[in-house]
Amino acid sequence: MIDYKMDLTAEQIEILEGKQGETLQKVMETVVLFGDIFGAKRLVPVTYKDAHLVTSFGLGVLKPLYETMDQLIAAGLKTKGMFTVDPRPIDYENVKCNFLEKFVFNKKMYSQQEKYEAQLHQIGLKDSNGFTCTCYYPEVGNRPGKGDILTWAESSAVVFANSVLGAKCNRNSGMLDLFGAILGLVPEFGFLIDENRKAHWKVIVKTTKKPLPQILGSAIGMKCMEDVPYVVGLDKWIGTEITDEVEGYLKDFGAATASNGAVGLYHIENLTPEAKEQGESILRADYKEYIIDDAELERIYLNYPIMWKDTSAKPQLVFIGCPHLTYNQLCDWTDKLVAGLKETGKKKLTARTVLTTTPDVADKFRATPKYQELLSTGATLASICPLMYTNNPICMMLHRVATNSNKLRTYSKARYYKDEDLLNILVGKEGK
Amino acid sequence: MKEFKGRVIAAGNWKGEAVVSRQGVNTLATFQSSAMNNKPEVIVSDQNNSDIYGKNITGKALCLPITIGSTTGGLVIQTVCDMKINPAAFLFSEHIDSLAASGIVLARVWQNSPVICVDQLGEEFLKTVNTGDQIEIKEDGTVIIL
Numbered sequence: 323m324i325d326y327k328m329d330l331t332a333e334q335i336e337i338l339e340g341k342q343g344e345t346l347q348k349v350m351e352t353v354v355l356f357g358d359i360f361g362a363k364r365l366v367p368v369t370y371k372d373a374h375l376v377t378s379f380g381l382g383v384l385k386p387l388y389e390t391m392d393q394l395i396a397a398g399l400k401t402k403g404m405f406t407v408d409p410r411p412i413d414y415e416n417v418k419c420n421f422l423e424k425f426v427f428n429k430k431m432y433s434q435q436e437k438y439e440a441q442l443h444q445i446g447l448k449d450s451n452g453f454t455c456t457c458y459y460p461e462v463g464n465r466p467g468k469g470d471i472l473t474w475a476e477s478s479a480v481v482f483a484n485s486v487l488g489a490k491c492n493r494n495s496g497m498l499d500l501f502g503a504i505l506g507l508v509p510e511f512g513f514l515i516d517e518n519r520k521a522h523w524k525v526i527v528k529t530t531k532k533p534l535p536q537i538l539g540s541a542i543g544m545k546c547m548e549d550v551p552y553v554v555g556l557d558k559w560i561g562t563e564i565t566d567e568v569e570g571y572l573k574d575f576g577a578a579t580a581s582n583g584a585v586g587l588y589h590i591e592n593l594t595p596e597a598k599e600q601g602e603s604i605l606r607a608d609y610k611e612y613i614i615d616d617a618e619l620e621r622i623y624l625n626y627p628i629m630w631k632d633t634s635a636k637p638q639l640v641f642i643g644c645p646h647l648t649y650n651q652l653c654d655w656t657d658k659l660v661a662g663l664k665e666t667g668k669k670k671l672t673a674r675t676v677l678t679t680t681p682d683v684a685d686k687f688r689a690t691p692k693y694q695e696l697l698s699t700g701a702t703l704a705s706i707c708p709l710m711y712t713n714n715p716i717c718m719m720l721h722r723v724a725t726n727s728n729k730l731r732t733y734s735k736a737r738y739y740k741d742e743d744l745l746n747i748l749v750g751k752e753g754k
Numbered sequence: 755m756k757e758f759k760g761r762v763i764a765a766g767n768w769k770g771e772a773v774v775s776r777q778g779v780n781t782l783a784t785f786q787s788s789a790m791n792n793k794p795e796v797i798v799s800d801q802n803n804s805d806i807y808g809k810n811i812t813g814k815a816l817c818l819p820i821t822i823g824s825t826t827g828g829l830v831i832q833t834v835c836d837m838k839i840n841p842a843a844f845l846f847s848e849h850i851d852s853l854a855a856s857g858i859v860l861a862r863v864w865q866n867s868p869v870i871c872v873d874q875l876g877e878e879f880l881k882t883v884n885t886g887d888q889i890e891i892k893e894d895g896t897v898i899i900l
Binding site: 348351352355356359360376377381382383384385386387389390431475476477480492493494495496497498499512547548580581582583584627629713714715732733735 | 787790791837850
């Protein structure tokens with residue numbers, strides 16, 4: 323048996339000794355060793371049983387993943403509750419691919435997709451609509467409450483759950499999310515402890531207009547890394563109530579903080595639950611300050627590298643919705659694209675455009691007249707992960723990809739455009 | 755010659771070359787291109803990290819403050835260890851982050867990987883060590899810049 327430091331119950335020790343099988347023993351070993359690294363004193367029950375897993379893609383190279391899943395299934399192990407998982411990488415119906423792309427996806431990259439999805443279903447996947455990075459939307463329903471202890475991964479979902487919903491979750495990695503869900507236990511450290519949820523940074527927003535969440539989050543992520551920021555001055559622009567629109571803003575903001583840095587929890591003065599309760603007392607005694615004004619946001623934006631060979635060229639493939647769009651964001655983008663084309667007198671968008679949202683939101687949207695309006699622009703609606711779709715040499719060779727997502731920019735060669743600039747390019751307004 | 759002492763996460767004795775990132779290393783962005791394309795070595799593909807972008811880190815000691823980015827990070831480390839294209843050692847100046855810790859533990863428990871990991875080597879370590887330096891790691895967490 324491994325050496326361990328934390329206090330374990332008799333049953334937990336029994337598992338660690340292998341008395342409930344070798345596979346569960348390895349699962350417990352992993353979780354205990356992981357917790358010991360962070361000085362966890364014990365394992366605590368996951369109070370919100372439904373998990374969210376980050377690994378949704380059947381990449382051929384992830385052999386350890388499939389072997390582990392096979393072992394878990396052979397041992398008859400399942401998650402305590404159901405779980406959702408990040409989006410699928412491909413959807414040939416709504417995101418068309420040529421022969422070469424299909425060959426690369428099916429034979430080279432995602433050769434294990436079908437097998438892996440079958441494994442996910444056997445372990446406890448919610449249903450075939452459970453593929454999204456934004457499981458917390460009301461339409462999806464995997465939405466914990468304040469104070470709930472979670473075993474989630476997916477950096478953008480964890481930061482949202484901690485910050486906006488007030489749940490308690492560490493930035494778990496793929497596999498650790500699943501192991502916590504199987505055991506129904508997680509090590510008690512990090513964001514599970516109230517003291518660790520206090521802010522290291524006071525970020526003062528002094529902009530003259532509402533900051534774009536993608537760039538504000540990027541700036542804060544790069545500055546704070548894994549620290550907790552307390553953002554003041556933002557309520558002036560987005561209000562003091564968490565409405566649907568504000569949730570969309572905070573989702574995009576949080577994803578940028580988590581991908582451009584490693585932020586797992588943020589507080590927004592007068593808005594997010596713990597900031598509302600604690601005010602400035604949420605700041606640690608030795609907090610640092612970071613002032614963000616228009617010039618700072620522009621500095622951050624201008625420093626993003628452009629990875630296209632021809633930087634003056636126009637986009638060929640545009641993704642909007644990383645993380646997945648809320649229902650309101652989807653409606654809003656549809657309205658703007660339709661109105662923009664009407665204004666310029668053009669019939670179709672200037673580049674192939676894919677809007678991405680959760681399967682449940684997509685189903686809801688497809689039942690409305692707006693869906694036909696969206697299709698009339700030439701855009702399509704899908705529920706894939708744009709990152710997993712674009713991040714391969716073939717896609718980058720065949721297309722100049724553009725996006726309004728800072729997360730997608732970070733993990734691919736996609737070029738980032740501000741929302742308004744991207745809209746203008748798509749409707750042909752630029753240069754008219 | 756300068757000596758530093760850190761905490762052992764995964765023990766081992768090793769001598770070799772350092773590759774240094776003075777900023778957080780984005781695990782997914784760093785490894786994904788080489789891993790996804792089944793390359794025999796990892797050439798860093800993180801365009802935002804000018805310290806190590808384009809460098810070969812396979813079999814080297816990756817010296818860094820922490821890892822950042824996507825929560826696939828741990829699985830990515832486990833996978834590159836399984837593919838045997840991982841850095842021989844991860845040397846953290848700060849307390850190891852949860853994603854890297856997951857990866858190291860997964861690689862050790864499920865792949866029996868010999869990957870070495872030491873954390874809390876201190877700010878001075880990262881200021882002192884440079885890419886290309888020869889270093890020695892001892893199983894008690896001592897790191898010597900030769």
